[in-house]
């Protein structure tokens with residue numbers, strides 16, 4: 001047996017050898033990481049550890065809160081390789097994204113966005129929702145599926161010229177798939193999966209479950225939405241799917257207007273158009289329950305400006321208080337806190353720092369919506385953020401719940417119209433309260449979008 005001295009290593013011992021190699025690997029990665037960030041002159045941030053990057057400081061339940069640090073870069077980890085989908089619009093890139101975005105914007109405009117046609121559709125849907133709320137006679141109920149379904153019907157009318165009843169099994173199934181996936185994608189397990197796909201693949205079922213849901217959604221969309229090609233009349237295009245199919249017939253060779261793009265695009269628009277707006281509306285009712293004096297002020301402005309008539313978009317200009325409340329709901333609700341992930345398409349000089357081409361960037365919406373330089377009480381629900389001292393509505397440049405730039409939300413004007421019409425109509429017809437004995441919890445639920453935790457409300461009829 002060979003003698004080893006205290007404080008020295010015996011490299012002939014296999015365990016010591018393996019441990020030494022691993023240690024050298026970590027040290028090399030550590031210095032490589034530091035060299036890489038100094039080469040690129042990235043903005044400052046906490047020092048990343050080898051392999052795991054800054055994962056150890058990340059709150060997996062609320063990643064945006066860890067990331068909300070001014071001018072800092074959080075290195076998620078060296079192995080980051082997120083799921084990339086090249087079809088549709090939301091996760092597409094390059095020419096396919098450009099074509100789908102251009103088509104979507106023009107189809108949304110042609111089939112009603114920003115026009116009276118869609119305003120009438122929303123007003124009609126408000127009738128159904130009010131009737132449903134009224135049927136509970138002031139007793140507690142969960143508004144989740146009802147609001148989901150009402151909002152889903154607006155995007156479905158643009159996609160398919162169709163309306164589902166709130167109990168329709170097709171709609172209920174679609175809503176279940178979308179909601180489950182958004183919850184899974186925002187879960188701590190999914191954050192870990194994105195950071196360590198090769199390791200997590202072995203110990204987490206999350207990716208399989210999400211993929212299964214997406215697949216089910218696509219099959220379902222093909223059966224229910226896109227199978228309508230048999231009824232297509234080129235001279236009478238009634239909806240976005242018709243417009244896509246007409247483009248498909250004209251395109252040769254088929255590059256962009258493919259069946260895959262149609263399925264993913266419809267799925268993207270359904271999910272984005274339904275989930276975000278309905279989550280904001282659910283926040284709106286919960287916040288009105290929490291702050292009854294604000295609810296009363298909104299109701300008295302409605303009485304003054306609209307009376308018993310149906311709310312219309314033209315009323316908004318005369319309703320600065322309600323407008324400020326809706327803006328504050330969106331700011332405070334902060335429902336897409338981490339925004340969608342992006343990547344630089346070229347080297348970018350950002351405030352004297354270099355973000356190299358291809359780097360993944362998460363432009364946190366929390367950082368603007370909760371910016372104390374723009375909002376005096378960022379952590380409070382305070383509609384005065386959007387009012388001047390005379391009670392006039394004021395715009396804020398940091399109000400960016402729809403993000404900014406080339407990839408900003410395509411449904412912004414549709415969403416704004418929906419929020420105003422649904423919110424005023426519900427406030428006109430009901431006073432909202434918590435069920436007897438219940439307290440209002442404003443903690444956001446875990447998920448890709450930050451909605452309220454499950455809760456019940458009471459809708460007391462006013463008229």
Ligand code: HEM
Nearest residue numbers: 089090272273276277336340402403407408409410411415
């Ligand atoms: C309150 C409601 C809504 C909010 C807060 C919201 C917010 C957002 C945000 C933050 C993004 C990411 C922007 C970025 O990547 O920088 C986005 C993208 C998108 N939104 Fe919305 N959205 C809302 C409603 C809608 C509606 C009603 C539609 C349906 C027409 C829609 C369709 C989309 C699409 C297709 C994208 C991807 C755009 C692209 O990648 O080019 N959204 N939205």
